[in-house]
Amino acid sequence: xxxxxxxxxxxxxxxxxxxxxxxxxxxxxxxxxxxxxxxxxxxxxxxxxxxxxxxxxxxxxxxxxxxxxxxxxxxxxxxxxxxxxxxxxxxxxxxxxxxxxxxxxxxxxxxxxxxxxxxxxxxxxxxxxxxxxxxxxxxxxxxxxxxxxxxxxxxxxxxxxxxxxxxxxxxxxxxxxxxxxxxxxxxxxxxxxxxxxxxxxxxxxxx
Amino acid sequence: xxxxxxxxxxxxxxxxxxxxxxxxxxxxxxxxxxxxxxxxxxxxxxxxxxxxxxxxxxxxxxxxxxxxxxxxxxxxxxxxxxxxxxxxxxxxxxxxxxxxxxxxxxxxxxxxxxxxxxxxxxxxxxxxxxxxxxxxxxxxxxxxxxxxxxxxxxxxxxxxxxxxxxxxxxxxxxxxxxxxxxxxxxxxxxxxxxxxxxxxxxxxxxx
Amino acid sequence: xxxxxxxxxxxxxxxxxxxxxxxxxxxxxxxxxxxxxxxxxxxxxxxxxxxxxxxxxxxxxxxxxxxxxxxxxxxxxxxxxxxxxxxxxxxxxxxxxxxxxxxxxxxxxxxxxxxxxxxxxxxxxxxxxxxxxxxxxxxxxxxxxxxxxxxxxxxxxxxxxxxxxxxxxxxxxxxxxxxxxxxxxxxxxxxxxxxxxxxxxxxxxxx
Amino acid sequence: xxxxxxxxxxxxxxxxxxxxxxxxxxxxxxxxxxxxxxxxxxxxxxxxxxxxxxxxxxxxxxxxxxxxxxxxxxxxxxxxxxxxxxxxxxxxxxxxxxxxxxxxxxxxxxxxxxxxxxxxxxxxxxxxxxxxxxxxxxxxxxxxxxxxxxxxxxxxxxxxxxxxxxxxxxxxxxxxxxxxxxxxxxxxxxxxxxxxxxxxxxxxxxx
DNA sequence: AATGAATGAGCGTTCATTCAT
DNA sequence: TATGAATGAACGCTCATTCAT
Numbered sequence: 057x058x059x060x061x062x063x064x065x066x067x068x069x070x071x072x073x074x075x076x077x078x079x080x081x082x083x084x085x086x087x088x089x090x091x092x093x094x095x096x097x098x099x100x101x102x103x104x105x106x107x108x109x110x111x112x113x114x115x116x117x118x119x120x121x122x123x124x125x126x127x128x129x130x131x132x133x134x135x136x137x138x139x140x141x142x143x144x145x146x147x148x149x150x151x152x153x154x155x156x157x158x159x160x161x162x163x164x165x166x167x168x169x170x171x172x173x174x175x176x177x178x179x180x181x182x183x184x185x186x187x188x189x190x191x192x193x194x195x196x197x198x199x200x201x202x203x204x205x206x207x208x209x210x211x212x213x214x215x216x217x218x219x220x221x222x223x224x225x226x227x228x229x230x231x232x233x234x235x236x237x238x239x240x241x242x243x244x245x246x247x248x249x250x251x252x253x254x255x256x257x258x259x260x261x262x263x
Numbered sequence: 264x265x266x267x268x269x270x271x272x273x274x275x276x277x278x279x280x281x282x283x284x285x286x287x288x289x290x291x292x293x294x295x296x297x298x299x300x301x302x303x304x305x306x307x308x309x310x311x312x313x314x315x316x317x318x319x320x321x322x323x324x325x326x327x328x329x330x331x332x333x334x335x336x337x338x339x340x341x342x343x344x345x346x347x348x349x350x351x352x353x354x355x356x357x358x359x360x361x362x363x364x365x366x367x368x369x370x371x372x373x374x375x376x377x378x379x380x381x382x383x384x385x386x387x388x389x390x391x392x393x394x395x396x397x398x399x400x401x402x403x404x405x406x407x408x409x410x411x412x413x414x415x416x417x418x419x420x421x422x423x424x425x426x427x428x429x430x431x432x433x434x435x436x437x438x439x440x441x442x443x444x445x446x447x448x449x450x451x452x453x454x455x456x457x458x459x460x461x462x463x464x465x466x467x468x469x470x
Numbered sequence: 471x472x473x474x475x476x477x478x479x480x481x482x483x484x485x486x487x488x489x490x491x492x493x494x495x496x497x498x499x500x501x502x503x504x505x506x507x508x509x510x511x512x513x514x515x516x517x518x519x520x521x522x523x524x525x526x527x528x529x530x531x532x533x534x535x536x537x538x539x540x541x542x543x544x545x546x547x548x549x550x551x552x553x554x555x556x557x558x559x560x561x562x563x564x565x566x567x568x569x570x571x572x573x574x575x576x577x578x579x580x581x582x583x584x585x586x587x588x589x590x591x592x593x594x595x596x597x598x599x600x601x602x603x604x605x606x607x608x609x610x611x612x613x614x615x616x617x618x619x620x621x622x623x624x625x626x627x628x629x630x631x632x633x634x635x636x637x638x639x640x641x642x643x644x645x646x647x648x649x650x651x652x653x654x655x656x657x658x659x660x661x662x663x664x665x666x667x668x669x670x671x672x673x674x675x676x677x
Numbered sequence: 678x679x680x681x682x683x684x685x686x687x688x689x690x691x692x693x694x695x696x697x698x699x700x701x702x703x704x705x706x707x708x709x710x711x712x713x714x715x716x717x718x719x720x721x722x723x724x725x726x727x728x729x730x731x732x733x734x735x736x737x738x739x740x741x742x743x744x745x746x747x748x749x750x751x752x753x754x755x756x757x758x759x760x761x762x763x764x765x766x767x768x769x770x771x772x773x774x775x776x777x778x779x780x781x782x783x784x785x786x787x788x789x790x791x792x793x794x795x796x797x798x799x800x801x802x803x804x805x806x807x808x809x810x811x812x813x814x815x816x817x818x819x820x821x822x823x824x825x826x827x828x829x830x831x832x833x834x835x836x837x838x839x840x841x842x843x844x845x846x847x848x849x850x851x852x853x854x855x856x857x858x859x860x861x862x863x864x865x866x867x868x869x870x871x872x873x874x875x876x877x878x879x880x881x882x883x884x
Numbered sequence: 885a886a887t888g889a890a891t892g893a894g895c896g897t898t899c900a901t902t903c904a905t
Numbered sequence: 906t907a908t909g910a911a912t913g914a915a916c917g918c919t920c921a922t923t924c925a926t
Contacts, residue, residue: 073889089387091298094916105891110918146470177387180296186383190446204469213469221453221460222469224443225436232400232435236428239397246428253428261468262411262420262429263353302900303909312908314902323900503801505712509921510888519887521923530921560884590807594710594798604860607853618883627883635867635874636883638857639850646814646849650842653811660842667842675882676825676834676843677767694910716896726912731897 074112081119086169089177124178127170128192134159135199140206149212154255161247164234171238197223281319288326293376296384334377335399341366342406347413356419361462368454371441378445404430488526495533500583503591538592541584542606548573549613554620563626568669578648585652611637695733702740707790710798745799748791749813755780756820761827770833775876782868785855792859818844
């Protein structure tokens, strides 16, 4: 039904090869970092000539940005897909917030390369990438702030909350949590502890 | 008196020169990052030959580690110097915690190079440095935990607090705060907002 | 009738395709020079795959030589087709010489790619090509010398003429003229001035 | 008397090394051409590391331009140093012109690398170099034209001379002569023949 | 016959490090 | 002790050429 109609090689093939290279690059970057990874390393992982790399990516920075964007995209899609819906009880409200955090944790637990790349390798490589990282954190913070603004309106939260700062603070907590979970020997259990702690902190502080 | 005593050299002179080079290196690393900074750049800032560099530091990584250690040391000294003293009232107790945070903020505001170097350039350069960063965060977290353990004992804080996770979470908040303040146009005002927000969050959560 | 006669293929088709590729290559070489022209550039101008190129030409140097040969051939055919015929008057004789020059000018004016390729790109690519260029200039010179030898015999020209050197000198004038005309804003007018100047120089020198 | 006063290495040393490298580069370019010459080839000729090259020249094109400029400079200095002085007889006048030509011949005979580099390798490498070559030829032509203008004024030459075109034509003759002499087995004798032929052509044409 | 994906030789350039002075 | 000239390992990237389809 599809046939070999297209004149230029099937775009599927190209797309798939790009994906393969991207995957190999992620492995390499996660293991050795941006600067210590050579294009030929990536090629070697796939058993292909290193010249082939340049048929699919502009240059080394290009593929690194692609890797970062892929990771950021995954996280961002979680964040963006989870808008604060109307809730009637404080309990329901808190659950929403907790679920958002847990989903973000999940993304990083699902692919253990994400953490190292995003938290160790992405920074200091290129100003544009630094900006992209900031943008991601801002996006998470903004999404979180929506919940807080909503909560203040509904009366679930204190009226004098500095929602902007608070959202950034919570984002910082999330980042710390993800990093901690990544390096834990029993990630699942640690994730639970973080969830509970975050919930407790947000709901009633430490008192 | 001066004569040929040069064999042992004046350790002061050596120490001072090291400090000068370190300072120049900090400027360079803060401005351009680790990989984009050349040894000759550092030497040039001091008007000295770049061969001289190697009389005071082993190699490039050596001085970068020294820079990082210097920064980490400043932060750590703040943290370590501020043991939780006996307090009798919850108010006094909270003030202690807030003051710790403010002092850390101060370190980064006093020297604007610390932030960029620590948060953007220090990572992804060398595994040993990554570990050192983790260690710093751990140290801050551990110090903070002391407060929490103390608070739990004294009865100021909830008995079911997961002090370990909580301390890491608060450390994450601190990091987020420092980063935010560093990039703010009015750092002083923003610092205030962070202080209040952190205090509020810790004392009574968001409710 | 068509059937499986493909083994011998239509030589016409092959010849025509070769010509097309050659034309595209000339454009490319004239615009960007030999080293800056990629095989894929040539293919792209024809909308064909660059692998196809190798079905019609051995390699990059092969087609460049073909281009040069084509140009040289055009010039040489002019030169060779114009043998010094018997002339009875000095006037007729001079006209012959002038006409030869004008025809050569014409070849380069007709196809503006010839000049840049022959005078800027052909040299320094390959020893064999350098030799071919020399051969062309020699051929022109030799043809010209025939006129001079003829003129000496007939008594139109000085008996002590060094016809070999003179023919090379006149060839040099021609080359200079072609280059000058190529870059002139009003080629036609400039051509006229060259014709007159060459004629004057040859007939009576500068006195 | 000079001492080792200068802080940075003697500029003499640097200048000399630059000259050495330039000389080696000239050899290499003359033998193999621009594109076939590798930086490491040049370094190897001097028994030095190829990294050293970059302490003295920006890059490959830089040194090639330097080589070309050196050659052009030699030729240009000949041309510029030889202004048409006041002459009273036509004989004296013609001698001046002939001497100019002979001096140019001499430059290329003195250093046999000049010809191949200037006439074969300099073109088609870089637009800027093409322009420089044109400029050189223009300079020679302009200098020559001064003689002609002077000759016309003094009445030695025809009043209707197209001095501009004529100067370019004579420059073309010179170039052809230099090329011919370069490849001759007995350059000295051939040079003589060219001198006489050029003189004859200019004085009385071929008649 | 036509294609274009794959290849890898090849080269320019950088810069941390050494060491003779 | 200070210097900076010299070094060469290292790597990103290009593109002519091949060949399976």
